[in-house]
Amino acid sequence: MATGRTHRPATRSRGIPEATVARLPLYLRALTALSERSVPTVSSEELAAAAGVNSAKLRKDFSYLGSYGTRGVGYDVEYLVYQISRELGLTQDWPVVIVGIGNLGAALANYGGFASRGFRVAALIDADPAMAGKPVAGIPVQHTDDLEKIIQDNGVSIGVIATPAGAAQQVCDRLVGAGVTSILNFAPTVLSVPDGVDVRKVDLSIELQILAFHEQRKAGEEAMESLAEGLPATAKGSTDQGPDGDVPAVMPA
Amino acid sequence: MATGRTHRPATRSRGIPEATVARLPLYLRALTALSERSVPTVSSEELAAAAGVNSAKLRKDFSYLGSYGTRGVGYDVEYLVYQISRELGLTQDWPVVIVGIGNLGAALANYGGFASRGFRVAALIDADPAMAGKPVAGIPVQHTDDLEKIIQDNGVSIGVIATPAGAAQQVCDRLVGAGVTSILNFAPTVLSVPDGVDVRKVDLSIELQILAFHEQRKAGEEAMESLAEGLPATAKGSTDQGPDGDVPAVMPA
DNA sequence: CAATCTTTGTGCACGCGTTCACAAAGACAT
DNA sequence: ATGTCTTTGTGAACGCGTGCACAAAGATTG
Numbered sequence: 001m002a003t004g005r006t007h008r009p010a011t012r013s014r015g016i017p018e019a020t021v022a023r024l025p026l027y028l029r030a031l032t033a034l035s036e037r038s039v040p041t042v043s044s045e046e047l048a049a050a051a052g053v054n055s056a057k058l059r060k061d062f063s064y065l066g067s068y069g070t071r072g073v074g075y076d077v078e079y080l081v082y083q084i085s086r087e088l089g090l091t092q093d094w095p096v097v098i099v100g101i102g103n104l105g106a107a108l109a110n111y112g113g114f115a116s117r118g119f120r121v122a123a124l125i126d127a128d129p130a131m132a133g134k135p136v137a138g139i140p141v142q143h144t145d146d147l148e149k150i151i152q153d154n155g156v157s158i159g160v161i162a163t164p165a166g167a168a169q170q171v172c173d174r175l176v177g178a179g180v181t182s183i184l185n186f187a188p189t190v191l192s193v194p195d196g197v198d199v200r201k202v203d204l205s206i207e208l209q210i211l212a213f214h215e216q217r218k219a220g221e222e223a224m225e226s227l228a229e230g231l232p233a234t235a236k237g238s239t240d241q242g243p244d245g246d247v248p249a250v251m252p253a
Numbered sequence: 254m255a256t257g258r259t260h261r262p263a264t265r266s267r268g269i270p271e272a273t274v275a276r277l278p279l280y281l282r283a284l285t286a287l288s289e290r291s292v293p294t295v296s297s298e299e300l301a302a303a304a305g306v307n308s309a310k311l312r313k314d315f316s317y318l319g320s321y322g323t324r325g326v327g328y329d330v331e332y333l334v335y336q337i338s339r340e341l342g343l344t345q346d347w348p349v350v351i352v353g354i355g356n357l358g359a360a361l362a363n364y365g366g367f368a369s370r371g372f373r374v375a376a377l378i379d380a381d382p383a384m385a386g387k388p389v390a391g392i393p394v395q396h397t398d399d400l401e402k403i404i405q406d407n408g409v410s411i412g413v414i415a416t417p418a419g420a421a422q423q424v425c426d427r428l429v430g431a432g433v434t435s436i437l438n439f440a441p442t443v444l445s446v447p448d449g450v451d452v453r454k455v456d457l458s459i460e461l462q463i464l465a466f467h468e469q470r471k472a473g474e475e476a477m478e479s480l481a482e483g484l485p486a487t488a489k490g491s492t493d494q495g496p497d498g499d500v501p502a503v504m505p506a
Numbered sequence: 507c508a509a510t511c512t513t514t515g516t517g518c519a520c521g522c523g524t525t526c527a528c529a530a531a532g533a534c535a536t
Numbered sequence: 537a538t539g540t541c542t543t544t545g546t547g548a549a550c551g552c553g554t555g556c557a558c559a560a561a562g563a564t565t566g
Contacts, residue, residue: 017552017553018552018553019552019553019554020553021463021466021467022459022463024462024466025456025458025459025462025463026443026459028462029441029458030443043512043513043514044513044514044515045513050443051443052443052445054554054555056516056554056555056556056557057553057554057555059513059514059515059516060515060516060553060554060555062514062515063514063515063516067514067515069513069514069515070513070514070561070562070563071512071513071514071515071560071561071562071563072511072512072513072514072561072562072563072564073512073513073514073562073563074512074513074514075514087466088462088465088466088469089465089466089468089469090462090465092469094461094465094468096461103359103360103363103364104360104364106356106360107356107357107359107360108457110356111356111357111457113441113457113458113461114457114458114461116458117458117462118465119461119465157468157472158461158464158465158468181468181471182464182465182467182468183464184457184460184461184464188282188366190279190283190303190304190305192305196471198464198467198468200460200463200464202455202457202460203278204361204364204366204367204437204455205278205282205366205367205369205370206275206278206279207437207453207455208347208349208366208367208372208411208437209277209278209281209341209343209370210274210275210278210453211411211435211436211437211451211453212341212342212343212347212371212372212411212435213274213277213340213341213342214274214435214451215342215347215410215411215434215435215451216341216342216345218434218449270522270523271522271523272522272523272524273523296542296543296544297543297544298543307524307525309524309525309526309527309546310523310524310525312543312544312545312546313523313524313525313545313546315544315545316544316545316546320544320545322543322544322545323531323532323533323543323544324530324531324532324533324542324543324544324545325531325532325533325534325541325542325543325544326532326533326542326543326544327542327543327544328544507566508565508566509564509565509566510563510564510565510566511562511563511564511565512561512562512563512564513560513561513562513563514559514560514561514562515558515559515560515561516557516558516559516560517556517557517558517559518555518556518557519554519555519556520553520554520555520556521552521553521554521555522551522552522553522554523550523551523552523553524549524550524551524552525548525549525550525551526547526548526549526550527546527547527548527549528545528546528547529544529545529546529547530543530544530545530546531542531543531544531545532541532542532543532544533540533541533542533543534539534540534541534542535538535539535540535541536537536538536539536540
């Protein structure tokens with residue numbers, strides 16, 4: 001639908017690739033740790049190891065931001081912390097609302113990671129009237145009826161959805177209608193939003209299923225290896241129950 | 254295509270691209286919803302819309318699993334649910350342990366998404382002796398000292414880490430040492446694991462920072478536009494005030 | 507000041523994933 | 537049975553991200 005209409009270059013304003021943007025927070029975290037230990041400079045090799053990435057990738061990532069390193073020395077930690085923070089927009093204050101104060105929503109409200117860097121929980125919103133006024137993480141929960149007013153009064157542009165799946169799209173529509181343009185979705189649903197609104201999803205169930213796939217594959221390979229060599233299962237495969245009984249079909253060449 | 258052997262869909266356990274695997278849970282969710290509505294068949298176009306992806310991508314994804322569709326008709330919902338479930342390893346039971354029963358860990362334990370498909374919370378583990386024995390989500394919390402025994406007794410191969418960042422690597426090492434080969438990490442740290450162990454991370458802070466980046470970029474573009482056109486900044490994003498105008502997800506044919 | 511050493515920044519090639527576009531396959535109507 | 541219509545399955549082209557390998561840049565030493 002509407003393909004080829006307004007060609008919108010996603011990350012064209014600065015030309016920073018999306019993959020790079022996704023790694024910047026990782027670098028920032030590693031750099032912050034170094035900064036707290038008063039380390040003045042760091043090489044791409046060291047920093048890459050701390051962030052769990054390839055050093056060439058890290059250097060290329062930084063090259064998109066500019067030339068902030070010194071050859072023969074490395075990168076100035078403090079300077080880089082500042083540059084990345086600025087690039088990510090963390091030098092300003094981001095008021096955030098959390099909608100859906102159940103188990104997960106409450107946990108998110110209590111999570112320290114919010115306040116740490118530029119993000120501030122401006123309001124908690126729930127549809128349950130019984131929750132209204134009740135403080136969670138020191139913040140009184142407000143009712144969904146006031147959602148639009150809360151968004152506008154606080155200048156909120158980032159919303160977190162932690163409602164049940166059934167309510168997510170409706171909440172999303174109201175958030176977007178009230179001016180929110182970035183949404184972090186914890187509900188297990190695909191949200192549809194108009195152009196210009198960013199959605200990122202965090203889905204426990206999906207992550208587990210991906211792990212299960214690889215786990216099954218590992219178990220299958222392991223079973224086939226011991227089958228092929230006629231070896232009994234070694235220490236590792238203590239739980240190779242195959243209730244499925246289905247041996248993956250891999251044709252030996 | 255591929256090997257002419259009708260032996261079986263040759264590209265089974267091997268050769269499924271990672272990107273495809275990551276989308277299978279999405280398809281499965283959409284298909285399950287259709288199944289509950291007793292929809293017998295679905296076209297790639299409809300299913301793709303429901304899953305929020307491109308229809309060509311969906312067809313290619315399914316082609317890696319085998320030829321499960323009927324040209325001119327579409328895909329049989331029930332059959333596809335079964336095939337994807339099997340491929341993802343959801344036909345078997347996956348006992349899972351959650352380590353770190355703080356706000357987040359407790360929320361995860363209560364999360365319904367676990368029990369729904371093949372995953373079962375086998376144990377909750379925390380380092381705080383005061384927590385020991387206390388039930389969370391109907392499951393008594395056990396102490397970290399017994400971690401290895403718990404893993405082995407329950408045949409656990411998937412672990413969830415919801416501890417503070419400082420404890421994550423240590424917990425990870427013990428999990429891996431006890432036989433866990435898949436880890437879902439909620440702690441804001443890079444975990445290092447030996448080969449053969451899969452780690453997926455869920456990091457609220459990183460997601461927010463990525464959103465902030467795009468948010469800042471949008472604000473910058475908007476400011477530049479209104480600057481260029483000499484327009485005063487109006488109520489943010491007010492151009493698109495169609496709150497209910499857009500029908501979500503399912504498109505009428 | 508010149509030589510050497512360290513580390514950055516990047517051109518290039520490669521592989522993966524996405525998308526297009528269309529022939530083949532099957533359902534359905536006549 | 538034949539033709540038409542719908543939808544799949546996939547070859548091919550393209551673009552993005554990754555990693556190698558190395559020249560350039562600057563620090564450091566004698």
